[in-house]
Amino acid sequence: xxxxxxxxxSGAGGSVAAWALAxxxxxxxxxxxxxxxxxxxxxxxxxxxxxxxxxxxxGRFFENQDIVLEPxxxxxxxxxEQGVARSFVGDxxxxxxxxxxxxxxxxxxxxxxxxxxxxxxxxxxxxxxxNVADWPLTYDELAPxxxxxxxxxxxxGDVAQMPAATLAQAxxxxxxxxxxxxxxYGGTLLxxxxxxxxxxxxxxxxxxxxxxxxGRPRCNSCGFCSGYGCPINARxxxxxxxxxxxxxxxxxLEPRAFVxxxxxxxxxxxxxxxIDESGRQRRVDADVVILGASAIETARLLLLSGxxxxxxxxxxxxxxxFFTIAGGVFNEDVHSWRGPSTxxxxxxxxxxxxxxxAAAAGLPYLKGGICEVGGTLLLLGEAQTFAAIxxxxxxxxxxxxxxxxxxxxxxxxxxVGEDMPQLANRVDLDPDVRDVYGxxxxxxxxxxxxxxxxxxxxFGPQLxxxxxxxxxALAAFVLPVATLxxxxxxxGPFAGIASTAHIMGTARMGDDPDTSVVDAFGRAHELDNxxxxxxxxxxxxxxxxxxxxxxxxxxxxxxxxxxx
Amino acid sequence: xxxxxxxxxxxxxxxxxxxxALVPRRRLExxxxxxxxxxxxxxxxxAHELDTLRAVTARFVPGAPDDPDPGALEAGVAExxxxxxxxxTFEPPLIHAGGPFSDRAGATHDDxxxxxxxxxxxxLGWRIRIEGSLGMPQREFAGPVTGLQEIYRSGLAHLDERxxxxxxxxxxxxxxxxxxxxxxxxxxxxxxxxxxxxxxxTLEAMYGPPEYGANRxxxxxxxxxxPGDLQPRGSTDAEVSTPGPDTGSITGALLDDLQRFLPALGxxxxxxxxxxxxxxxxxxx
Numbered sequence: 083x084x085x086x087x088x089x090x091x092s093g094a095g096g097s098v099a100a101w102a103l104a105x106x107x108x109x110x111x112x113x114x115x116x117x118x119x120x121x122x123x124x125x126x127x128x129x130x131x132x133x134x135x136x137x138x139x140x141g142r143f144f145e146n147q148d149i150v151l152e153p154x155x156x157x158x159x160x161x162x163e164q165g166v167a168r169s170f171v172g173d174x175x176x177x178x179x180x181x182x183x184x185x186x187x188x189x190x191x192x193x194x195x196x197x198x199x200x201x202x203x204x205x206x207x208x209x210x211x212x213n214v215a216d217w218p219l220t221y222d223e224l225a226p227x228x229x230x231x232x233x234x235x236x237x238x239g240d241v242a243q244m245p246a247a248t249l250a251q252a253x254x255x256x257x258x259x260x261x262x263x264x265x266x267y268g269g270t271l272l273x274x275x276x277x278x279x280x281x282x283x284x285x286x287x288x289x290x291x292x293x294x295x296x297g298r299p300r301c302n303s304c305g306f307c308s309g310y311g312c313p314i315n316a317r318x319x320x321x322x323x324x325x326x327x328x329x330x331x332x333x334x335l336e337p338r339a340f341v342x343x344x345x346x347x348x349x350x351x352x353x354x355x356x357i358d359e360s361g362r363q364r365r366v367d368a369d370v371v372i373l374g375a376s377a378i379e380t381a382r383l384l385l386l387s388g389x390x391x392x393x394x395x396x397x398x399x400x401x402x403x404f405f406t407i408a409g410g411v412f413n414e415d416v417h418s419w420r421g422p423s424t425x426x427x428x429x430x431x432x433x434x435x436x437x438x439x440a441a442a443a444g445l446p447y448l449k450g451g452i453c454e455v456g457g458t459l460l461l462l463g464e465a466q467t468f469a470a471i472x473x474x475x476x477x478x479x480x481x482x483x484x485x486x487x488x489x490x491x492x493x494x495x496x497x498v499g500e501d502m503p504q505l506a507n508r509v510d511l512d513p514d515v516r517d518v519y520g521x522x523x524x525x526x527x528x529x530x531x532x533x534x535x536x537x538x539x540x541f542g543p544q545l546x547x548x549x550x551x552x553x554x555a556l557a558a559f560v561l562p563v564a565t566l567x568x569x570x571x572x573x574g575p576f577a578g579i580a581s582t583a584h585i586m587g588t589a590r591m592g593d594d595p596d597t598s599v600v601d602a603f604g605r606a607h608e609l610d611n612x613x614x615x616x617x618x619x620x621x622x623x624x625x626x627x628x629x630x631x632x633x634x635x636x637x638x639x640x641x642x643x644x645x646x
Numbered sequence: 647x648x649x650x651x652x653x654x655x656x657x658x659x660x661x662x663x664x665x666x667a668l669v670p671r672r673r674l675e676x677x678x679x680x681x682x683x684x685x686x687x688x689x690x691x692x693a694h695e696l697d698t699l700r701a702v703t704a705r706f707v708p709g710a711p712d713d714p715d716p717g718a719l720e721a722g723v724a725e726x727x728x729x730x731x732x733x734x735t736f737e738p739p740l741i742h743a744g745g746p747f748s749d750r751a752g753a754t755h756d757d758x759x760x761x762x763x764x765x766x767x768x769x770l771g772w773r774i775r776i777e778g779s780l781g782m783p784q785r786e787f788a789g790p791v792t793g794l795q796e797i798y799r800s801g802l803a804h805l806d807e808r809x810x811x812x813x814x815x816x817x818x819x820x821x822x823x824x825x826x827x828x829x830x831x832x833x834x835x836x837x838x839x840x841x842x843x844x845x846x847x848t849l850e851a852m853y854g855p856p857e858y859g860a861n862r863x864x865x866x867x868x869x870x871x872x873p874g875d876l877q878p879r880g881s882t883d884a885e886v887s888t889p890g891p892d893t894g895s896i897t898g899a900l901l902d903d904l905q906r907f908l909p910a911l912g913x914x915x916x917x918x919x920x921x922x923x924x925x926x927x928x929x930x931x
Binding site for chain 1: 705706707708712713715717741742743744745746747748757758762765766767768770771772774775787788791826829830832838845846848849850852853854855858867869870871872874875876877878879880881883885886887888889890891892893894895896900901903904905906907908909910
């Protein structure tokens with residue numbers, strides 16, 4: 083008999099580990115809290131989809147964790163200092179709860195982290211009031227795993243169009259498996275605006291099929307992309323690219339299995355306890371336990387289990403990303419919804435930028451992030467936006483819907499701003515609120531660091547300038563959404579903590595057991611056979627969509643386990 | 647699903663997985679055809695409540711004579727909300743339309759009309775959301791919840807009460823501007839709780855897929871010039887990469903409007919007290 087592994091969560095980290103272990107002879111059991119909405123997954127038949135071009139369903143907790151059953155609570159750092167238990171109960175940073183996790187409806191953008199992201203402390207020094215550290219590994223150690231994940235996932239891109247600075251920071255040894263999708267029109271206008279200002283927009287690497295790949299069809303640009311499950315599985319992801327093959331290799335998947343405790347005996351874990359689909363409490367043992375439940379749920383599970391927190395760092399250093407949005411308004415119908423959300427990116431705002439703006443904020447440097455170029459809202463999203471001010475319904479609302487002002491005439495930019503890790507930004511167990519299973523829900527304490535606000539203030543006008551410089555732009559705006567959220571607090575009109583869907587940092591990796599939770603391979607310092615395979619392990623958040631890096635780290639961990 | 651994969655193969659695959667059973671039934675046409683008319687009881691709401699809700703939704707999305715294009719009445723919005731409130735009188739419940747395709751963009755079968763069954767976990771969430779916790783311990787693990795049914799029932803009654811006080815007639819019989827006055831009273835918190843739910847559900851019904859019971863004759867996608875769901879046909883490369891047909895006349899007034907609504911672009915999230923909301927769009931007031 084080979085070795086056995088239990089994997090908690092079937093998202094980006096869990097599914098990659100499942101595939102790597104199952105194909106290496108491990109007996110793998112994946113416990114997933116959500117349902118399977120991809121009929122045929124793991125069978126020799128075709129993989130289907132119960133998703134559709136349906137904005138209503140997407141808003142009805144089809145694949146997302148139902149906040150009635152499993153709410154999360156939130157408060158700001160200052161509320162925590164004042165002893166406020168929580169100021170918000172509801173949806174904090176949407177946790178997809180479904181087979182395949184967030185990659186079932188992800189935007190599928192797959193930038194790599196840069197060399198500098200792994201060595202922030204040694205390259206640029208400490209940041210006041212932040213917990214900056216180096217990762218215990220380098221870009222070069224991770225690069226082969228980036229390569230392999232890109233191949234299996236099916237990533238499109240064009241190395242020839244990538245800026246030299248990007249390739250210097252994230253060198254590539256191979257081309258992308260597929261060429262880029264057709265460029266979205268609004269994005270091409272903003273890309274030209276960027277070029278006029280001396281910036282470089284280039285085709286965004288993404289796990290979207292521009293040609294048939296791995297038995298899945300070419301993307302046909304229906305437009306219901308980020309936030310929507312793909313009806314034709316033209317988008318790669320944890321489920322279709324990894325879990326499917328893991329199941330074919332003999333891994334077992336148990337959906338609707340809520341793991342509430344990791345069981346341990348001295349320095350080893352023995353397995354997990356969970357509640358199954360029928361509500362029965364069960365226990366299962368294995369040689370290895372791997373947690374890939376998300377940076378919020380993994381931290382919560384370890385806290386519920388009373389494990390892995392010898393450093394006091396568990397749950398801390400929670401990072402989200404700090405989005406800044408800008409947009410250009412065009413008289414033309416630029417239909418920035420038609421395509422895979424966005425097809426261009428700009429890396430010129432990643433930073434670091436040293437100088438007056440940073441010094442004015444009392445900071446050694448500023449960093450922004452990658453910039454998604456040329457997106458907008460779909461119809462219902464636009465209708466909801468135009469209804470967002472009290473009493474804005476009626477004929478005026480209908481007139482705006484006729485104009486299609488946002489849908490057809492705005493092309494947006496969205497900068498994925500890097501978050502600083504802070505000890506006080508954390509996940510812990512809410513002292514009062516329980517979920518449907520009877521367990522304390524995760525409580526999120528979060529406030530932005532002045533680093534993020536200063537960076538958004540610094541880069542925001544540059545984003546707006548790109549929009550204004552685009553051919554045919556009538557007007558441009560910048561919208562520091564995260565700053566607005568910050569200013570109004572968790573219970574304020576910007577409802578809740580920034581909903582970025584990027585969650586990182588609650589079980590950071592490091593070499594020193596006194597200052598980190600897991601080692602460079604994701605293994606818990608205090609437990610010989612417990613591993614973490616999700617965004618929890620991130621030491622810094624980078625200015626990049628995190629999923630490809632989660633997958634590469636998980637693959638590296640799994641290969642370490644199998645000795646391959 | 648990949649091109650060339652027929653529905654039969656798809657269903658077979660679904661069955662093989664044994665996790666979800668699709669019930670292939672065309673019943674939306676039947677439901678819409680048998681929708682209650684004015685003065686008739688709805689599936690959850692009484693005749694009077696349904697008539698009152700029609701009047702409310704017609705202020706949110708007006709048609710003739712206030713607007714040249716069809717509005718909520720023509721789209722069947724109130725009837726669709728009544729269906730949502732009665733979702734659990736159908737099997738499977740009318741919560742999540744099926745997938746992957748409707749029959750509007752090249753597929754021969756309307757999968758959307760085959761609603762996805764809820765499993766026990768999802769059903770509990772939606773029963774709490776629609777029916778409320780009703781004092782049942784298994785629904786009150788995080789405290790009592792007022793369901794949508796009660797929010798509508800008490801909200802509609804409250805509207806009549808306010809209308810009688812102010813104008814001496816039921817809400818549905820008050821003139822349009824008087825109805826607007828009541829609906830926009832931001833000092834009445836109970837009323838705005840109802841307005842928040844009813845407006846959110848109105849927009850879903852008006853601009854969402856017709857399988858949810860409204861957007862009849864696709865009127866919501868007509869004046870908004872929206873192609874709706876595009877799978878499996880999708881877009882052509884030329885449609886993606888060249889300007890669309892709807893060159894606008896973006897005026898200064900429109901730009902001012904955009905400025906007003908910009909802050910909402912960041913998205914709003916549902917809270918425990920606004921559990922009927924999806925992911926964005928409606929303010930807590």
